Amino acid sequence: MKLLNSLDELFKEIDIHQNKAISFHHHLRNGDLVINQVLEKYHSHHVQEIALFPSAIFPSYQMIKRLLEQDQIAHITTNYISGGVADYLSNQGKENILTMQTHGGRARAIIEGKSKIDIAFIAAPSVNYKGDAIGYKGPSKCGSLGYAIADSEYAKIVVLLTDHLVDEEFDRVEIHGSNVDYVVSLDKIGDPSGIVSGTTNITTNPIGVKIAKQTARFLEDIDVIKDGFSFQSGAGGISLKVTAELENYMKIKQITASFFSGGITGYHVGLLERGLVDKLYDVQCFDLTAIDSLSRNKNHIPISASKYANPADIDQVIKDLDVVILGATEIDLDFNVNVTTDSHGIIMGGSGGHSDTASEAKVSVIVSPLFKGRLPIIKKHVTTITTLGKHIDVLVTERGIAINPLRKDLLEKCKQSLLKIKTIEELYQEAINYTGIPKDVTRSDVQIGVIEDRTYDKIDRLYRK
Template sequence: MNKLTSNLADAIRASGLQSGMTISFHHHLRNGDGVLNLVLAEAARQGIRDLTLQASSLFDVHLPLLDHIKSGVVTGIETNYMSAGIGRAISEGVLEKPVIFRSHGGRPAAIASGRVVIDVAFIAAPAADSMGNANGVSGPAACGSLGYAMPDARYAKRVVVITDHVMPYPLSPCPIEETDVDIVVQVPSIGDPKGIVSGTTRITRDPVGLSIARLAAQVIEHSGLMKDGFSFQTGAGGASLAVTEYLKPILRAKGIQGSFGLGGITGYLVDMLKEGYFAQLLDVQCFDLTAVESIRDNPQHQEISAERYASPNARSCAVKSLDAVVLGATEIDLDFNVNVHTDSNGYIMGGSGGHSDTAEGARLSLIVAPLFRARLPIIMDKVTTVTTRGSAVDVLVTQRGVAVNPRRPELKAGLAAAGLPVLDIRELQSLAHQFTGVPRAVKPQGRVVAKVEYPLGGIVDEIRSVIS
């Protein structure tokens, strides 16, 4: 039996790919990914049309996709995140059918339930053997965890592993197993390592960001969750990452042994594991080289699938055991709804990723954001797009104080008793307006170009086209 070929054209023909089908891709190679572009170019060459793209995320390295949309090769997109270059084109109406946005947990839930059917999954693999056992920790394009690719391998009708690094059978570890893989293709390169992981992630040096991070750590300290077994997730954004540095002395002073750090993992969480603050890291995606080396070498640093990370349909998943999560926001409104999908002019420039999954799952969801960025106040009367419902958000932390969701009166009382600057969210909004003035509300009025599906299903908001 021979699964291995070095001819992508043959592999695509052998996969049975036809016009009208749904094909999937994972985003662990991020802005260095070469595989999505390779596959679409070959599909176009073979005259295949009307494909639906089921991608865990899309980056600007995928801009050639816009040509495949214009020529009718791709007519549908479902994704959890979309960077600003592709988002702008979608907002301007390049794709007729609305994009479906899901979350990192909602996507595998939809796939596992059969509501989303993947005809052919194309899995970029930094290392694979001739039978399709694959991992992300070896080879020139090593990216660490392959968590978002695991559900695709498990549930797709056909699975094609694409690698530039074939290793002897049997490969270990193998988060992608040969039992799921139909074809293995060896290509010269699956991506540009420079775009895959940054050498190091750095915390912000901006004094505003640092004061927000310090205050966020104090909120966690006085939330009642600081006990042995504490678990934590933070985004890789500037102020979010800095929270880890302010948490360490608090954990140390209280002598607390944490249970796990979760998420997209950075070197800062790896340091916390090594220094003994957490017993385990659960890793669905590595953000830097330190995290890649750690998941390869440290058995306490576990690779988990997107299902185990956050699927609401799973019998259980990690976000439901999570104590505290620190998340960012482009906008937050007076009802604590958060937008990370569109900018303040309504152009798509992001997506939930794990935002709504973790906010819904964790016991304490903190949003960290400055009062305003480039004159735009973060607190709006109504967000341009609802990514995460206000009912899932507990606290907003800004440089001038924290606002607690009225649904959490006991939390508000505890933070106030600890002497933290607790304000009403309206007070924080008017504080911002004293500096910026009151912005004129901008809401795009064109046709629906995207729908935001909530983790448990159901459309939480629609995004309309920007007519310039």
């Protein structure tokens, strides 16, 4: 391991033109100051045919757009894109430039050698003299470094970038110095205001509250909320409200959960500290409370993306997941879900762990208002398939619940339910009675990329607008 003081020193050590398959993690989210600094070097050295492997792309990662405009990027492999890069790719992206993976699928592809990375550039909030790194301390702390672990173990060259070099041993090391080739000191790797995502508040919107209450009652009716159950809800307002509703039920019935997984918020930490859940398996912290909890709660455990959701990892946590609550931009009559493009066909997100958790959890539930603005959430066919319908079990809206006909067991369990159980066709009809039938949006025939599931199957294509 070699200590360097700038990126210029680094590129005297290694030939930038020979190392253009490069990866980044997105734990610093919109506050990341590393990716633009590194890509600026690739820009000024006029490196061509770059293969980019960021785990996600946020609006502030503007150098990616610059490199696209100069045609310096041959391919992008990522799990989520929002902001200017998404708009650019949807409107002007060249053919077959993009592969959209899942969090588990990305880790799998790196570990199995399908994604070959020359240099992993890893923003590291705290690094010690051995090159060990953690994410939950330092001026740019972000919590778990789960999405960077496979990169640190399998990239040809591993470079940590840090603004906090310390002379101490770490508890629960996330990135091991034995895998690290260079540590580069930078003035600043992150902007704290952009690192934590803005709002992870429980919804108070009456429609959201109604959906959450119906969801909690449904989960009680199908008898999955019992001692030792496991659960993932993410940080969406409705999902968090479902968790809050379940908390009441758990207290009344004296139930404790075995684990919660995925993205962790202060609300999940509260449940751990109140003794309602035994363990938090954390691949990504959403707020400061969650970040700081990693320093004090032994049972709040940072995990790698592979341990989280790689189907080939024998320790995969979500294999034991009972229930996952997920969102949707669109869902169709076959229960296929889109969270990748908006209803105009423009990229605005991606799977993240959507397809991973839906595939593994015993019950996967989509929570959504029946229409957003004037757009019905249910369509005959989704614009883009992010998660295959065979993995989606239930849709809960404010006007009723639809169960995937493939889940005869759940339909059977709900026979006596007082909830409004309908078919998805009935909910579709109800929605368009209010909104009218939306005209199909137009798109070109130029294919810019593919949706690659965690199985490596290509489950859909992305087109230029």
